[in-house]
Amino acid sequence: MNPKIASFLDSSALATPCLVLDLDTVARNYAALRAALPAAKIYYAVKANPAVEILRLLVEKGACFDAASLPEIEACLAAGARAEAISYGNTVKKPAAIAAAHAHGVPLFAFDSIEELEKIARHAPGAKVYCRIAVNNVGADWPLSKKFGTSIARAKELMLTAPRLGLQPHGLSFHVGSQQTGTPAYEMAIAEVALLFTDLKNHGLELKMLNLGGGFPVRYQDDVPETGVFGHAIMNAMTEHFGNDLPDMLIEPGRAIVGNAGVVVSEVVLVCQRMEEDERRWVYLDIGRFGGLAETEGEAIRYRITAGRGASGPVVLAGPSCDGVDVMYEKTPYRLPLDLSAGERVLIHDTGAYVTSYASQSFNGFAPLAEHYI
Amino acid sequence: MNPKIASFLDSSALATPCLVLDLDTVARNYAALRAALPAAKIYYAVKANPAVEILRLLVEKGACFDAASLPEIEACLAAGARAEAISYGNTVKKPAAIAAAHAHGVPLFAFDSIEELEKIARHAPGAKVYCRIAVNNVGADWPLSKKFGTSIARAKELMLTAPRLGLQPHGLSFHVGSQQTGTPAYEMAIAEVALLFTDLKNHGLELKMLNLGGGFPVRYQDDVPETGVFGHAIMNAMTEHFGNDLPDMLIEPGRAIVGNAGVVVSEVVLVCQRMEEDERRWVYLDIGRFGGLAETEGEAIRYRITAGRGASGPVVLAGPSCDGVDVMYEKTPYRLPLDLSAGERVLIHDTGAYVTSYASQSFNGFAPLAEHYI
Known part of the structure; x- marks a missing residue:
């Protein structure tokens, strides 16, 4: 066990149950992810652990934040995050929450349906939007995609619709599932969305961003690949499919930063x-x-x-x-x-x-x- | 829908999500259960909904309480319940919680293992104890018995051990599973425990109480039998197996009172x-x-x-x-x-x-x- 936690446990008469979390490990994990994928901006998935101590540390390190709700956005702001560093990543949002996030200055909103896109257009006019694609979650211990994401064909329609609604069609996202223990799901997803980037470019729409989601695994009972293995596989796939014309890359690790x-x-x-x-x-x-x-x-x-x-x-x-x-x-x-x-x-x-x-x-x-x- | 709730919903601009609960319905359910099983004392399963408004109402009606933890016991006391009206029904308790319950005057403790019996003996000396028997949960939508309860043979040993540990071997309990939609599980369980009452009597141990647990169903999507049907079936089975020598009967409804x-x-x-x-x-x-x-x-x-x-x-x-x-x-x-x-x-x-x-x-x-x- 982590010696800092071990010595805290030895020195304290702790009432149980409780969680003891070492902030130095959080800083180390953040640095390791930056080193593994220097081309990507890190948006910490606040839902993994929204403790103010973690948010403050990550603000200090220059992280960005993936928020699932208005309270999470407000927690980030309270911890010192700039609104521009926050993405409202839930594809399911109340109108009042969209409007409040927009008023706070949050620039980036996720969606995966025409209904949500229209809601964002109405309550966050001019915002940058990105569409979530449903991808194969093979290899994930906690799969997600059944509930979220749309098809490539539908995403194409929606991205082409966004400008007509007064929104900025900023990019695409996918999520390979939480506790994803293999690289093939990333590689397949990157290949798929790259085709859509090209297709949309042929329609005159140049997307700027690819959000690769989270899912990077933690070692529980079984060994999992090192963060570097994912970084390497992702960069290889990005270069293979996008060449030198790489979009801005975002990742949304939660478990891999605090788990x-x-x-x-x-x-x-x-x-x-x-x-x-x-x-x-x-x-x-x-x-x-x-x-x-x-x-x-x-x-x-x-x-x-x-x-x-x-x-x-x-x-x-x-x-x-x-x-x-x-x-x-x-x-x-x-x-x-x-x-x-x-x-x-x-x-x-x-x-x-x-x-x-x-x-x-x-x-x-x-x-x-x-x-x-x- | 209940007209009282309907008119509250019409008159209020409610922020959602929220629960609106009609206390008159709680009172009616309590009265219906008393009418269906007049021979049984009602111990409300606090875990179903521990709101102070419900606890106060039930204190007023003369109910007793089945508590799963020390905080639930203290919530009952704070709502005006007498300690004597509380049963500590969880078979898994921390020593400090047992001692605190005992100090509050809670008289009745559940167990289903020798380890728990010894804990109760140490931290609540002289208490009344009852042993939970694992019974068939056939017919329940939310079965419970895998995690709790012991066999008839083991219960016999444990009840005979209780006096040697300075405890009062008060009775037996079972639970037919939550949202139990049929009467056969009660009938089978009563037949089984009645044999153990007789067996223990032949060993010189006269038990005083049978706790029939809860499980009485609420009508969700599908029709369920009326409370009276359960009351009738239970009393028939009790009379068939105990004759005129009925033990004190307890029931522990939660869902049926507030659902x-x-x-x-x-x-x-x-x-x-x-x-x-x-x-x-x-x-x-x-x-x-x-x-x-x-x-x-x-x-x-x-x-x-x-x-x-x-x-x-x-x-x-x-x-x-x-x-x-x-x-x-x-x-x-x-x-x-x-x-x-x-x-x-x-x-x-x-x-x-x-x-x-x-x-x-x-x-x-x-x-x-x-x-x-x-």
């Missing part, structure tokens, strides 16, 4: 084998699916989990609520020490992203986990 | 057909799986949803966040007006239970839904 910076500190509430017919050892923690570990749904994200020392055996991991679906891992083989008992600490690693903001406000009466940014 | 009392008022954020290959109309609301509608996971709970008038067509229903899994209904056939558009109100009915407390504290920057108790 491995945080550790959830949890306490064992109960260890038991409940009946003869079920020989499994059930371990109930003081955090579960509704306390922040929402991405354990379907056992999609398999966090690294550690506790104590000594010989280990298989366990089922469940949360503290009275809800039957509040079980994190039943099929994925997890092992914890055989002598684990109530009151002991369990660490859930690489939980800096998509944990704190997912937490229920008070399910079963439990307060959301505390947060420590060090 | 149909509430309506979520939502606004359409976007209606679109995103591409040629996907002919479905996508309707994005300002509330989704992470804004409170967590029980739409796997489309398990299928709420009744209405909007406007006029000819309707099929829709996919999704939430407002950038998360790909934030889709409520894709397989269940839902229809909404063909002319539905952004800004219009959509009502999600019978959402008084298991909505507000599930809501994420700030996922994608969205605040939890507002709550109005009228």
